């Protein structure tokens with residue numbers, strides 16, 4: 009019996025070790041509210057044999073007051089060997105995934121943290137993230153990192169909150185044994201060689217989300233071209249693919265170019281013209297890493313009109329606008345990243361497949377919405393609380409419904425205006441309230457009830473249709489306290505009505521069809 013108990017407890021321990029997950033977001037730590045991160049300089053060496061990293065992170069920050077404690081997140085898997093401020097070692101405590109540093113009488117704005125350790129392994133990337141160490145088809149090392157759900161603390165010390173972005177960007181000095189390359193954010197400034205190692209220096213001066221900071225190691229080759237942006241800028245466009253997949257590189261580059269062009273049409277010019285438009289082949293499906301999107305969809309292109317479409321590539325690229333340029337500071341509003349980007353995917357259908365392909369796609373997606381959880385989560389949500397499938401599909405459906413309410417001309421102008429609004433871009437953050445207020449001001453429409461219904465509740469208006477004598481029908485929407493503009497198809501064609509609780513009389517020789525094109529989410 010004792011033996012069995014011992015065995016069971018070991019099993020439990022193994023299970024616990026495997027199930028270790030990290031979260032981020034929620035209320036801001038009071039110690040971290042006192043400073044802002046301006047820049048991360050990460051110098052890391054990768055050891056594929058032991059799946060470990062070693063190096064340092066130099067954090068430049070700005071504080072309103074003299075700090076007694078400088079608090080970062082860094083998971084306990086890593087060992088911190090020393091911390092320097094103004095060239096002198098300072099005290100620190102590293103426990104419970106927190107790194108508290110104690111500056112001694114200094115007005116410093118920079119700290120260098122030396123650390124090393126075995127990397128946490130992703131359980132189900134990118135949803136349950138971490139490092140993914142794989143072998144490519146030729147048996148060479150291939151490593152990808154995903155951390156949307158975990159934050160940057162799984163690879164570097166960071167002020168790990170969605171509200172914190174390195175305002176002046178990042179510099180990444182990433183060292184790998186030859187012949188491996190490391191693809192990362194921004195521009196590649198230099199590859200320096202030392203003995204049997206290469207160091208890649210990547211740099212970006214754009215603000216960047218913690219989970220957007222990223223690197224992928226592999227035996228890569230590239231295809232490149234210059235992208236002519238609608239802004240007039242010429243932007244480097246690159247795909248980094250495994251050498252085993254060299255023959256696919258050119259086709260992938262063309263798919264990327266078409267996706268970029270289509271996004272620019274609806275969301276405005278590519279937001280990081282000083283850097284690049286790029287994807288890197290990863291050993292997991294994908295993620296929106298700023299200017300180096302993860303691509304792991306195995307070149308499964310599908311024809312759409314005259315062009316080729318890759319849903320994964322298109323989706324992650326859309327995040328350069330919503331997710332990377334326009335970011336939320338509270339995961340409660342995460343639907344703005346996923347819903348707007350998912351809607352961008354539907355627009356690819358509209359643009360290249362035409363109206364039939366678009367409406368068919370919308371119908372298919374809508375059928376899978378369970379209407380179980382509101383799209384917007386409570387304030388100060390963590391990532392794990394706020395992340396659920398409806399932030400994608402219902403989020404996109406809300407934007408589609410908004411289009412139905414506003415009509416195409418006003419809708420497309422408003423959509424581009426949000427995507428290009430300076431108030432939401434780069435250093436600042438967007439919230440659902442700010443989004444709603446912007447749309448209302450821009451369109452001059454009162455849409456509060458509309459957004460309240462679809463973003464904050466799981467209720468759906470119920471269609472009530474009754475026959476009232478010959479060729480007369482009575483139509484109402486139950487379950488809402490306001491009127492929604494809805495198309496109704498009668499024997500004389502499609503007309504828009506404002507429907508609510510008060511019944512509306514409609515004449516038709518055929519049974520009226522409510523919302524025949526499927527603009528709105530309704531209980532029918």
Ligand SMILES: [Zn+2]
Pocket residue numbers: 323324327345346349
């Ligand atoms: Zn996404």
